[in-house]
Amino acid sequence: MNAPEKKDSFRLVGTRPVRPDGVEKVTGKAVFGPDYKAANMLQGAILRSPHPHARIRSVDTKKAAALPGVKAIVTGDDFPNLEDAVVQMGEAAGNIADLARNCMAVGKVLYEGHALAAVAATSEAIAQEALGLIDVDYEVLPHVTGILDAMREDAPLLYEDNFTKGLDEKPEKPSNVSMRIQQTQGDTEAALKSAAATVTARYTMPPVHQGYIEPHACVVTWKADGKLDVWCSSQGAFNVRSLVATILNVEMGHVRVMPLEIGGGFGGKTTIYLEPVAALLSKKAGRPVRLTMDRADVFRASGPAPGAVVDVSLGADAEGKLVAADVEFRYSAGTSPGNETHAGLISSVGHYRIANFRVTGWEVLSNMPKHAAYRAPGAPQVNFALESALNDLAAKLGIDPLDMRIKNAVVPGDMTMHGTPYGEIGLLECLEAAKAHPHYSASLGPNQGRGIACSYWVNYGGPSTASVAIGEDGSVMVIEGNPDIGGSRASMAIMAAETLGIDYDNVTVTIADTGSVGYSMLTGGSRTTFATGKAVIEAAQTVIDIMRARAAKLWGCSVDDVAWSDGEARCTGGEKAGETLSIGNIAAKADSTGGPISAESSVNPNDFLPGFAVHICDVDVDPETGHASIGRYTAFQDVGRAIHPSYVEGQMQGGAVQGIGWALNEAYLYNEDGKLDNPGFLDYRMPVASDLPMIDAVMIEKPNPAHPYGVKGVGEVPIVPPLATVAHAVSNATGSPMRDLPLTPDRIYGLMQSKA
Amino acid sequence: MPPFDRELFDGRDRLDLDAATLFALVEEIDRIAPGFAELATVRAAFAIDGVVTADWSTSLADAHEVIMLPRVGGG
Numbered sequence: 002m003n004a005p006e007k008k009d010s011f012r013l014v015g016t017r018p019v020r021p022d023g024v025e026k027v028t029g030k031a032v033f034g035p036d037y038k039a040a041n042m043l044q045g046a047i048l049r050s051p052h053p054h055a056r057i058r059s060v061d062t063k064k065a066a067a068l069p070g071v072k073a074i075v076t077g078d079d080f081p082n083l084e085d086a087v088v089q090m091g092e093a094a095g096n097i098a099d100l101a102r103n104c105m106a107v108g109k110v111l112y113e114g115h116a117l118a119a120v121a122a123t124s125e126a127i128a129q130e131a132l133g134l135i136d137v138d139y140e141v142l143p144h145v146t147g148i149l150d151a152m153r154e155d156a157p158l159l160y161e162d163n164f165t166k167g168l169d170e171k172p173e174k175p176s177n178v179s180m181r182i183q184q185t186q187g188d189t190e191a192a193l194k195s196a197a198a199t200v201t202a203r204y205t206m207p208p209v210h211q212g213y214i215e216p217h218a219c220v221v222t223w224k225a226d227g228k229l230d231v232w233c234s235s236q237g238a239f240n241v242r243s244l245v246a247t248i249l250n251v252e253m254g255h256v257r258v259m260p261l262e263i264g265g266g267f268g269g270k271t272t273i274y275l276e277p278v279a280a281l282l283s284k285k286a287g288r289p290v291r292l293t294m295d296r297a298d299v300f301r302a303s304g305p306a307p308g309a310v311v312d313v314s315l316g317a318d319a320e321g322k323l324v325a326a327d328v329e330f331r332y333s334a335g336t337s338p339g340n341e342t343h344a345g346l347i348s349s350v351g352h353y354r355i356a357n358f359r360v361t362g363w364e365v366l367s368n369m370p371k372h373a374a375y376r377a378p379g380a381p382q383v384n385f386a387l388e389s390a391l392n393d394l395a396a397k398l399g400i401d402p403l404d405m406r407i408k409n410a411v412v413p414g415d416m417t418m419h420g421t422p423y424g425e426i427g428l429l430e431c432l433e434a435a436k437a438h439p440h441y442s443a444s445l446g447p448n449q450g451r452g453i454a455c456s457y458w459v460n461y462g463g464p465s466t467a468s469v470a471i472g473e474d475g476s477v478m479v480i481e482g483n484p485d486i487g488g489s490r491a492s493m494a495i496m497a498a499e500t501l502g503i504d505y506d507n508v509t510v511t512i513a514d515t516g517s518v519g520y521s522m523l524t525g526g527s528r529t530t531f532a533t534g535k536a537v538i539e540a541a542q543t544v545i546d547i548m549r550a551r552a553a554k555l556w557g558c559s560v561d562d563v564a565w566s567d568g569e570a571r572c573t574g575g576e577k578a579g580e581t582l583s584i585g586n587i588a589a590k591a592d593s594t595g596g597p598i599s600a601e602s603s604v605n606p607n608d609f610l611p612g613f614a615v616h617i618c619d620v621d622v623d624p625e626t627g628h629a630s631i632g633r634y635t636a637f638q639d640v641g642r643a644i645h646p647s648y649v650e651g652q653m654q655g656g657a658v659q660g661i662g663w664a665l666n667e668a669y670l671y672n673e674d675g676k677l678d679n680p681g682f683l684d685y686r687m688p689v690a691s692d693l694p695m696i697d698a699v700m701i702e703k704p705n706p707a708h709p710y711g712v713k714g715v716g717e718v719p720i721v722p723p724l725a726t727v728a729h730a731v732s733n734a735t736g737s738p739m740r741d742l743p744l745t746p747d748r749i750y751g752l753m754q755s756k757a
Numbered sequence: 758m759p760p761f762d763r764e765l766f767d768g769r770d771r772l773d774l775d776a777a778t779l780f781a782l783v784e785e786i787d788r789i790a791p792g793f794a795e796l797a798t799v800r801a802a803f804a805i806d807g808v809v810t811a812d813w814s815t816s817l818a819d820a821h822e823v824i825m826l827p828r829v830g831g832g
Contacts, residue, residue: 087799093830094799167763182759211832268832340830343760347829374832419758420824421804459829526831607802607809717832 013499014710017647020491021510022262031262034218034234039289042220043072045282046128047275047292048118048135049302050110053368053675054144054157057108057137060118065134070127073285074135075278076118077107081250088247091240091271091374091523092461099337101248103371104277110139111159111336112368113676114301116274121282121290144368144675148310148333151177151367159336159366179338180364182346184418187357192325196316200393203312204386206724206742207668208305208333211375212659212687215264216299221279222289228255229280230289234263236270236484237523242515248277259514260484267659268374271525274303300680304373305669307332307341311386321400323391323409325357326350330383334364335371341379344459348380348721349387351418352428352457352613353409360418368675374525376656377458377717381663381724388454388725389740392732402453402729403436406615410455417611427639427703428455428613434701435615440635448622449632450734455615456721460714461526462606466519467536469497469544470599475585477501479510479537482521483529487716488648492530493537495644496710500541502568503584519603527714530644531609531705536602538709543600551594552582608707612718614638616657620730627750629665629731635697641713642704650698653719657696660723662688668743758826761801765790779803779813782823802826 025031062074083098090100106117118135122128143157150156156177164172167181193199219233229251235241238258246253263270275292282290294303314327328349332342342364349360395405410428417423432455435441445451467481479497483489494508501508521533545565552570553560562574570582591598619633636653643649666686670678679685704711728739737752762770772789776782782803787794802809804824805817817823 087796089799091830093828167760169763169768180760181763183763184759271830271832343827344829346759374830376832378830378832419804419826421807421809421826459831461829461831526829528831605811607811 011499011710013495013505014642014644015646016495017645018491018495018505020488021494022485022490033215033262033264035216035293037220037232037261039220039222039232042289042291043121043123043286044125044128045119045121045279045290045292046125046132047116047278048132049298050106050113050115050117052110052139052141053113053146054142055110055139056142057106057110057117058140059138061136062118064136065120065131068127068131068134070123071120071131072123072288073121073282074118075281075285077105079281080105080107080248080277083248090244091237092463092526093340095339096337097247099371100244100272101277103336104248104274112370114298114370116278116302119278119282121286145177146367146369146671146675148308148331148365148367151365152331152363159368163366177366178363179334179366180342181361182342183359183361184346185359189325189327189357189359192357193314193316193327196324197319198394198397199314199316200390200397201314202390202393202740203310204389204740205310206308206382206385208308208369208372209663209667209669210300210305210685211267211269213265213267213269216294216296217274217303218291218293219275219279220289220291221276221283223280223284229257231256231258231276232261233258233276234261234270236263236266236486236525238484238515239482239520240271240523241273241276244273245276245280249280257514257516260512263484263486266486267376268378268525269304271374271523272304296682297680300685301677302370304335304371306375306378307334307372307382308669309382311383313386313390315390315394317394317398319398321395321398321405321408323353323355326355326387327359328383328387329361330386331363331365332379332382333369333372334366335369336366337371338364339372341372344379345383347418347459348457349383352411352455354411354415369669376659376720380456380458380721381660384456384721385724385728385742388722389728392725392729393738403432403441406455407432424610425703425706426610426613427701430701430703431455431613431615431637431639434699435617435637438617438635438699440617440633440697445619448624448734450620450622450730450732452618452726452729452733453616454722454725454729455613456718458527458612458718458721460609460611461528462532462609463522463526463528464603464605465521465533465536466601466603467533467540468518468599468601469537469540471544471584471588473588475583475588477503477508477584479508480513480518481510481533481537482513482518483524483533485512486524487652488645489524489529489533491648492534492644496534497537497541499710500538501545502566519601527612527716528609531708531712531714532604532606534712535606535708536604539602539604540600543602544598547598547600548584548587551587551591551598554594555582555590556580610641610705610713612639612714614718614722616722616726618723618726618730620727620734622731622734622749624753627746627753629744629749631661631693633694635699636719637699637701638715638719639703639713640700640715641708642702642711643700644710644712646700649700649715652716653698654696656719657723658688658693660720661693661727664724664727664742665744758824760827761825765793776817778817779815782817783813800828802828
């Protein structure tokens with residue numbers, strides 16, 4: 002779709018109106034996942050494994066079933082017996098049988114917190130009491146949680162039939178390594194040998210959680226006619242529909258998913274955990290069933306992002322031109338393969354022009370929950386290693402780290418790691434803006450350090466549907482199928498109003514259920530404002546065409562003599578020339594000119610562009626405790642064109658804060674028994690507002706020429722650079738390289754002491 | 758592109774094939790690597806001479822190169 006109006010300025014695009022859902026949310030009236038109640042609803046509860054790895058010899062539910070108030074119990078035996086099959090899951094794909102077995106264990110439990118039975122009862126207390134009456138006979142098995150431990154030949158195996166894919170020869174023995182992936186270009190070893198300077202180091206980080214405030218929750222009713230209604234918050238109601246239908250072996254059209262407000266997702270709500278379980282409980286009980294995770298369940302049983310062990314060798318010539326990169330990364334995946342390893346590969350070195358590289362990725366299974374997407378999934382880990390090595394290399398060469406990046410940054414026309422050319426990207430503009438910013442030249446005091454890093458994320462387009470309808474009084478309704486997780490109601494309303502030429506307040510945006518609008522891929526991959534926005538604009542243009550035709554009928558002129566401007570039809574020829582008709586005028590006569598006025602548009606755009614970010618951070622390190630605090634933080638990002646700048650800045654700030662947490666505080670801490678020691682926000686320390694300064698967001702607007710209003714995805718790339726940025730700052734403050742995350746006070750203090 | 762090269766084509770990263778459209782190309786590749794057609798629907802994307810396209814009916818009459826890309830999952 003080409004731009005209808007490639008203007009340099011707009012009436013509404015780039016303005017900051019109040020978000021349509023704001024009042025409901027700040028007054029506590031909005032209905033989120035755990036808030037929803039259905040009439041005659043039962044409360045469900047899930048029995049979770051206390052062991053990280055065990056064979057389930059038997060599950061005896063008789064005593065629980067006899068407890069008054071218990072209406073249904075399900076175990077893995079109640080699930081359809083699914084064959085391994087790769088199906089679409091969001092933008093990528095996964096094995097549906099793995100997902101089903103993650104919702105409810107069959108045969109073995111694979112991590113502490115793995116669900117293995119569920120109860121529906123007339124109250125939460127009864128459901129919890131019933132869980133205690135379920136007798137499970139476990140054969141406890143050896144477990145493994147560490148990446149390198151899980152890769153050992155003598156490691157306990159999660160599966161006897163897992164053979165590493167992607168090796169030159171098929172292995173003879175099973176292992177916990179599910180995949181090896183490699184991409185090479187040129188002669189990396191020779192180039193490293195001839196480089197003027199090289200850096201070689203290992204970087205590590207544990208898994209971290211997405212940390213959304215709202216826990217997973219759903220209400221499901223399996224109705225007497227065999228159809229299911231599902232109420233839940235997620236990043237994609239259509240994704241929930243397809244996964245639930247496939248796992249339960251029911252027709253997709255028989256599952257209707259009603260999206261509730263979402264209290265944070267960040268990728269972690271692109272999958273399902275509870276819905277099939279609640280559905281089977283409801284089928285047995287004949288009543289709606291609610292399931293809700295508590296915070297410990299969320300940490301123990303919903304997907305963190307991969308931990309990583311990354312080795313990097315990086316070489317440059319004397320002028321700072323990168324000549325070779327050898328990157329080998331190992332990502333944890335939890336109990337089954339995911340999509341982060343490939344994303345790690347394409348996110349590793351593709352933002353620089355490097356003639357010679359070898360990037361090798363390993364995906365490693367272990368007794369942790371099945372991992373899930375987290376903002377730019379797979380990119381922050383490898384980026385931390387590559388960018389940290391680049392900072393060390395710049396120091397070794399005596400070159401300013403920003404100048405080194407400017408020398409090597411990709412520009413439009415350079416090739417991506419996928420072998421396709423970059424379009425109108427703005428990495429160089431971001432780097433130059435960072436260099437010119439007062440933050441970069443501000444003075445530093447004692448025990449302070451400054452760090453920088455930059456990053457790339459691929460972004461996405463994909464299928465979306467939206468409709469625009471004109472009410473009888475001329476009001477405008479936009480209906481979309483993408484949950485609003487970052488202000489997309491506002492951006493859709495702006496784009497519709499801009500296209501129609503009307504006020505923002507005249508547009509109402511509804512997030513529809515799966516029975517009320519055509520298919521939309523989930524809200525993720527930084528795709529919604531771009532792709533669903535295109536659908537909204539296209540539908541609005543069609544509505545304009547319809548209203549011009551209706552106006553022509555009312556005026557008795559040719560439609561060619563009807564123009565559309567400033568939200569009204571203008572007659573440009575014949576007797577009525579010079580007259581205008583508002584949307585309300587046209588809507589009032591709709592029944593007598595052809596009926597209701599509406600249009601639905603479905604798109605599948607692939608002309609998205611990637612995102613780039615450059616971050617600068619100042620830290621203060623307390624030499625007596627090793628505590629690092631963020632003194633100043635500035636984020637630069639190529640945002641295309643910001644439809645609603647406040648929400649673009651919010652994405653940049655939110656991504657930066659989550660990345661800062663990853664760098665300084667956050668970690669999944671498994672003990673020797675394979676159990677998570679910190680399944681709560683008291684011990685899993687995420688940054689809060691009082692920990693941080695205001696994140697200064699600097700938007701670099703280099704519009705995407707393929708989008709009517711220049712949109713590029715903005716939601717994911719800002720989480721990528723903070724890890725290396727913060728580590729660089731702490732390294733500069735202390736004089737010690739920081740290669741293992743998180744940079745907790747004890748770790749920093751220890752490194753400072755060992756240096757001293 | 759990885760991981761398809763090793764997973765399906767014994768490490769080969771280039772194939773010389775004639776096909777009128779992407780649909781025909783996928784069928785052709787499926788003959789070389791059985792199961793590819795089913796896999797491609799959910800795991801692959803295609804770029805024709807550097808331009809990613811979702812329309813598999815696109816003509817390849819003037820195309821020089823088709824890159825088979827794995828889809829990347831976002832968050």
